[in-house]
Amino acid sequence: MRSRFQQGLDELRARLLRMGGLAEQAVDRACQAYIDSDLTRCHLVLEGESLINATEREIDELAFDLLAMQQPMAVDLRFILAVTKINSDLERVGDQAVNIAERVMDMVELPKAELPVDIPRMAAAVAAMVKRSLESFIEGKAELAMAVLEMDNVVDRMKDEAFITLVKTMNEHPERTRQALDALLVARNLERVADHATNIAEDVIFWVRGADVRHNAAKEFVPTPQELTDTH
Amino acid sequence: MRSRFQQGLDELRARLLRMGGLAEQAVDRACQAYIDSDLTRCHLVLEGESLINATEREIDELAFDLLAMQQPMAVDLRFILAVTKINSDLERVGDQAVNIAERVMDMVELPKAELPVDIPRMAAAVAAMVKRSLESFIEGKAELAMAVLEMDNVVDRMKDEAFITLVKTMNEHPERTRQALDALLVARNLERVADHATNIAEDVIFWVRGADVRHNAAKEFVPTPQELTDTH
Numbered sequence: 001m002r003s004r005f006q007q008g009l010d011e012l013r014a015r016l017l018r019m020g021g022l023a024e025q026a027v028d029r030a031c032q033a034y035i036d037s038d039l040t041r042c043h044l045v046l047e048g049e050s051l052i053n054a055t056e057r058e059i060d061e062l063a064f065d066l067l068a069m070q071q072p073m074a075v076d077l078r079f080i081l082a083v084t085k086i087n088s089d090l091e092r093v094g095d096q097a098v099n100i101a102e103r104v105m106d107m108v109e110l111p112k113a114e115l116p117v118d119i120p121r122m123a124a125a126v127a128a129m130v131k132r133s134l135e136s137f138i139e140g141k142a143e144l145a146m147a148v149l150e151m152d153n154v155v156d157r158m159k160d161e162a163f164i165t166l167v168k169t170m171n172e173h174p175e176r177t178r179q180a181l182d183a184l185l186v187a188r189n190l191e192r193v194a195d196h197a198t199n200i201a202e203d204v205i206f207w208v209r210g211a212d213v214r215h216n217a218a219k220e221f222v223p224t225p226q227e228l229t230d231t232h
Numbered sequence: 233m234r235s236r237f238q239q240g241l242d243e244l245r246a247r248l249l250r251m252g253g254l255a256e257q258a259v260d261r262a263c264q265a266y267i268d269s270d271l272t273r274c275h276l277v278l279e280g281e282s283l284i285n286a287t288e289r290e291i292d293e294l295a296f297d298l299l300a301m302q303q304p305m306a307v308d309l310r311f312i313l314a315v316t317k318i319n320s321d322l323e324r325v326g327d328q329a330v331n332i333a334e335r336v337m338d339m340v341e342l343p344k345a346e347l348p349v350d351i352p353r354m355a356a357a358v359a360a361m362v363k364r365s366l367e368s369f370i371e372g373k374a375e376l377a378m379a380v381l382e383m384d385n386v387v388d389r390m391k392d393e394a395f396i397t398l399v400k401t402m403n404e405h406p407e408r409t410r411q412a413l414d415a416l417l418v419a420r421n422l423e424r425v426a427d428h429a430t431n432i433a434e435d436v437i438f439w440v441r442g443a444d445v446r447h448n449a450a451k452e453f454v455p456t457p458q459e460l461t462d463t464h
Contacts, residue, residue: 064313071303081296081316088320167410174406178399181413188417 008066009076015062016083016090019055020134022048023090026097027130027193031123033104034186037112045101052094059087074210082207086137089196089203093130096189096196103182103189113179116165119186122158125151126190129197136201142208148201155194162187240298241308247294248315248322251287252366254280255322258329259362259425263355265336266418269344277333284326291319306442314439318369321428321435325362328421328428335414335421345411348397351418354390357383358422361429368433374440380433387426394419 002010026045033041063084066072072080129151136144162184169180234242258277265273295316298304304312361383368376398416402409 060313064309067299067304067313068306068309072299074300077296077300081292081299084313084316085320088317167413170402170409170413171406174403174409177402177406177409181399181402181416184413185420 005066005070005072005076008062008069009079012059012062012066012080012083015055015059016086017134017138019052019059019087019090020130020137022052022055023093023097024127024130024134026052026094027100027123027127030097030100030104031120031127031190033101034107034123035120037104037108039105039108042101042105042108045097049094049098052091056087056091060084063087078207078210082137082203085203086200089199093193093196096193099189100186103186107179107182110179110182113173113176115176115180115183116169117162117183117187118158119162119183119190122155122162122187122190125155125158126194126197129155129194130200133197133200133204136204140204140208142205145201145204145208148197152194152198155191159187159191237298237302237304237308240294240301241311244291244294244298244312244315247287247291248318249366249370251284251291251319251322252362252369254284254287255325255329256359256362256366258284258326259332259355259359262329262332262336263352263359263422265333266339266355267352269336269340271337271340274333274337274340277329281326281330284323288319288323292316295319310439310442314435317435318432321431325425325428328425331421332418335418339411339414342411342414345405345408347408347412347415348401349394349415349419350390351394351415351422354387354394354419354422357387357390358426358429361387361426362432365429365432365436368436372436372440374437377433377436377440380429384426384430387423391419391423 026048029041029048030045032038033045063080066080067077129148132144132151133148136142136148166180166184166187170177173180258280261273261280262277264270265277295312298312299309361380364376364383365380368374368380395416398412398419401412405412
């Protein structure tokens, strides 16, 4: 039978997965809203933010209570700390989805403009990164997480290209400036979602591989395991 | 005499303050670089990023080791968790300073353009928020932290105004589009720094006030203190 503490860890994992699902859904909705100029989906994203925020706090509280419950083993401690960090990143993914939805709401008010930017392609790449980072967490696989880190460069390049072509559009077609700016900001928001997926992947690696990926600069203070058992 | 664990907490606090100093310095340098079109300061910001990242990891490691060292009391546990969250926010403040420096490096290449935006004023407001949020941490005062939350609205308004006037500039003076866009992105980066200062203030409130500012939705799972001592 699993201990109460182990059940708590299972619950923590389950809640983080729900949080991941909410964040993923928010990004998907915001991107689909962009593609279809769909105000309904924008409103869904905006309305969904409070649930994401509430879920973040619940997860933090549960992590806190688990840490307070007993002296966790190193692997469980790493897991709990990774969850709190992933949790923050997922909340911020939700914030980015809100930002995208707000840009779409601005765009919908404006005359439709042809823009030389493939936001749907960028959105698909970013959504894949988020999905993959959550899979790496579910499966506890550092290799999956490593793949996410590589994808980040691709998204960065897409954002840089979008930046260049959209500034050109603004120069050549001043009447499309605001639409181009909205698209540019959406591209930046997507890049930030990709950054959060990268952070999540790094936290999974920290959790799975443990101290071996962490550098040792802080060690001068830290007592040895021997000292730990001696001094308390 | 303070225990080894208490010394560890002191060290954790001292390191977080150093981290705060680095992040503050990065923002100040980036803003000054904007004001003076100063590439030297831009490079200092870019070079400073690796120290900020290394410091972030050291703090996380120390927090981890302290949690592993002994069963912390609730107040210490809240303090350690608040430190890890503030730490992440400070690292991201550093990232924003880098983003600003990169925009300045772009601007310096372009013809100088008059822009109807008061970035120095916004920068001063944001720097004050960061400073105040760190003071609220040093002094452990929730009132100071509350003041930071109020300042965030002011900065948000400044960013919105900057957005409106700069889009107008882009429309009326297409030859200034890129400079206006750089300024707009700097304003957004500053707004994000303000968001991180807000997060820091919230974490200070969480640490100082404890559970009374946290809502209770997660409590259905969490065992009572009685259960905690019973089950382990």
